[in-house]
Amino acid sequence: MLAVMIRLNSDFYTHDALWVARNLLGKTIVQINNEGCELHYRITETEAYLGEEDEACHANKGRTPRTEVMYAEGGKVYVYLIYGMYWMFNVVTGSFNHPEAVLIRGIDNIIGSGKVGRELKINKSFYGEDLLDSSRIWIEDTPTTEKFDAFPRVGVDYAGDNWKLKQWRFVSRS
DNA sequence: CCAGTGATCAGG
DNA sequence: CTGATCACTGGA
Numbered sequence A: 001m002l003a004v005m006i007r008l009n010s011d012f013y014t015h016d017a018l019w020v021a022r023n024l025l026g027k028t029i030v031q032i033n034n035e036g037c038e039l040h041y042r043i044t045e046t047e048a049y050l051g052e053e054d055e056a057c058h059a060n061k062g063r064t065p066r067t068e069v070m071y072a073e074g075g076k077v078y079v080y081l082i083y084g085m086y087w088m089f090n091v092v093t094g095s096f097n098h099p100e101a102v103l104i105r106g107i108d109n110i111i112g113s114g115k116v117g118r119e120l121k122i123n124k125s126f127y128g129e130d131l132l133d134s135s136r137i138w139i140e141d142t143p144t145t146e147k148f149d150a151f152p153r154v155g156v157d158y159a160g161d162n163w164k165l166k167q168w169r170f171v172s173r174s
Numbered sequence B: 001c002c003a004g005t006g007a008t009c010a011g012g
Numbered sequence C: 001c002t003g004a005t006c007a008c009t010g011g012a
Helices: A017-024 A113-119
Strands: A028-032 A038-050 A077-082 A086-092 A100-107 A137-140 A148-151 A169-172
Touching: A017 A038, A017 A100, A086 A113, A100 A113, A100 A169
Parallel strands: none
Antiparallel strands: A028 A038, A028 A137, A038 A100, A038 A169, A077 A086, A086 A100, A148 A169
């Protein structure tokens, strides 16, 4: 029996960032590399950023050129460079004009958002990429009974206690 | 602990 | 234009 892999669709990504962050665990990022080969990566760790009211979310400071794509309907890619070195790979979620995203922090045994960006060779050209339609990167539904643990988000000490203590980081259990 | 590295954004 | 900041990593 052949397991048919289906690209995740708009119905998936338009859920809120918390739902998407939890439900992306165990799903498969598919990427076409420079040689035309199809690479598969299992998502193992995610983090949710949820709206302008979330003090840890980039959109907390409102709409800017960088955060613009977060205001799109779920299904786009949000990338940004941090510390001049690391490209963060995020999936935009939720409805139009509600800025949310899920940061991919781990794939397979690669743990750490900077390492994920490096492995996927993310750069600015991925900003706004449409996961529903792209021919070079997308995410596929994957049969899984994923168990996970929740932790506070990483690197958000600048946010108020209410926000930095939220356990919006999700890690697949073994 | 700390350096590296450069885009981004608010403020003059 | 300036300068602070940054959802990080790797090496003392």
